[in-house]
Amino acid sequence: MEPSDEALCERVARRDEAAFDLLVSRYQERAYRLAWSILRNAEDARDVSQEALIRLYETAGSFRGRSKFSTWFYRILVNLCLDHKRKHKWWKLWVRDDDDDRSNTILDRQPAPVNDPVDKLSREETLKALGSAVDRLAPRQRAAVLLRVQEDMATYDIARVLKCSEATVRVHLHRALATLKKTVEKR
Amino acid sequence: MARHPETDLVPYLRGELAPAERERVARHLEECPDCKQDTELLRDLIGNLAHFVGQPPEVNWARYRAELHEKLEARRARIAWWRQPTPLALSASIAGVLLFLAVWGGRELTKTPDTIGPDEIVMAQDLGLLQELPTVERLDLLEDFEVLRNLDGLASDHQG
Numbered sequence: 038m039e040p041s042d043e044a045l046c047e048r049v050a051r052r053d054e055a056a057f058d059l060l061v062s063r064y065q066e067r068a069y070r071l072a073w074s075i076l077r078n079a080e081d082a083r084d085v086s087q088e089a090l091i092r093l094y095e096t097a098g099s100f101r102g103r104s105k106f107s108t109w110f111y112r113i114l115v116n117l118c119l120d121h122k123r124k125h126k127w128w129k130l131w132v133r134d135d136d137d138d139r140s141n142t143i144l145d146r147q148p149a150p151v152n153d154p155v156d157k158l159s160r161e162e163t164l165k166a167l168g169s170a171v172d173r174l175a176p177r178q179r180a181a182v183l184l185r186v187q188e189d190m191a192t193y194d195i196a197r198v199l200k201c202s203e204a205t206v207r208v209h210l211h212r213a214l215a216t217l218k219k220t221v222e223k224r
Numbered sequence: 225m226a227r228h229p230e231t232d233l234v235p236y237l238r239g240e241l242a243p244a245e246r247e248r249v250a251r252h253l254e255e256c257p258d259c260k261q262d263t264e265l266l267r268d269l270i271g272n273l274a275h276f277v278g279q280p281p282e283v284n285w286a287r288y289r290a291e292l293h294e295k296l297e298a299r300r301a302r303i304a305w306w307r308q309p310t311p312l313a314l315s316a317s318i319a320g321v322l323l324f325l326a327v328w329g330g331r332e333l334t335k336t337p338d339t340i341g342p343d344e345i346v347m348a349q350d351l352g353l354l355q356e357l358p359t360v361e362r363l364d365l366l367e368d369f370e371v372l373r374n375l376d377g378l379a380s381d382h383q384g
Contacts, residue, residue: 061289074277095299185270187277221269
């Protein structure tokens with residue numbers, strides 16, 4: 038039987054390299070994808086997700102098993118992403134972010150196009166607008182939405198990742214989705 | 225009608241609400257067409273958002289793990305360097321110097337300043353003169369009289 042994440046984390050705390058490698062292989066893609074969804078930059082996402090895995094190695098001993106391992110790890114990751122966004126906010130005001138991947142992701146990665154060109158245009162415009170609206174959400178709202186839709190996390194777990202109450206998460210989700218809904222309704 | 229359960233709609237759709245709360249929201253949705261429409265829109269939005277967010281660019285995972293291990297090694301090496309005797313001794317020495325400066329500086333600051341400086345001593349010696357102030361004033365007056373007395377002489381000097 039495959040060892041649980043929690044059991045592997047205990048072994049990592051005892052500096053078991055094989056357990057660490059196994060946890061890395063389980064979480065590297067999810068960590069990178071979530072970091073990219075929040076940061077919208079492949080290089081930053083790679084750096085931040087790797088940093089989260091290093092922190093996992095360094096602080097595995099502080100995992101007490103009160104929450105699921107995934108919740109504990111996502112807290113490290115999301116905090117790093119939010120810190121990264123905060124630190125780079127002033128810089129992005131001055132420098133145009135040419136490496137930013139947001140311009141070509143929403144449309145390029147959509148499922149097969151619709152046959153009707155008018156429908157297609159309208160759909161593409163809606164997707165583009167929605168993608169921009171997601172990018173404009175406040176960082177914590179965006180993190181809450183992404184944890185919900187990408188990681189399928191429950192409100193309780195999102196609250197633990199964002200270190201806030203469930204009521205606050207509900208408000209974050211409500212506000213974020215209301216903003217996105219308005220974007221769709223305008224189209 | 226009760227307040228609109230706006231913030232409860234997402235947990236309702238995910239089936240996270242407690243039975244009583246779920247019942248309350250369901251009853252509200254039956255009575256409120258606006259909230260019912262909102263709920264349908266939210267359901268579609270949440271269902272499709274994962275597509276809107278998209279997928280990140282591809283990553284070479286072997287390289288990713290190699291980079292990760294390099295970074296981890298670098299971090300370990302940095303920590304190990306700090307734990308070596310030389311940096312520890314150096315840190316201890318710097319801390320000692322800083323502590324000495326702090327204590328010495330503190331003592332200097334707490335020293336009471338000299339109440340009588342050399343200038344004050346000179347002034348104090350001159351204090352005797354002040355006791356003779358009326359005489360001194362009179363001397364000034366006598367000096368003025370002298371000027372008056374020699375006023376003719378001064379005028380002739382000026383003309384000559």
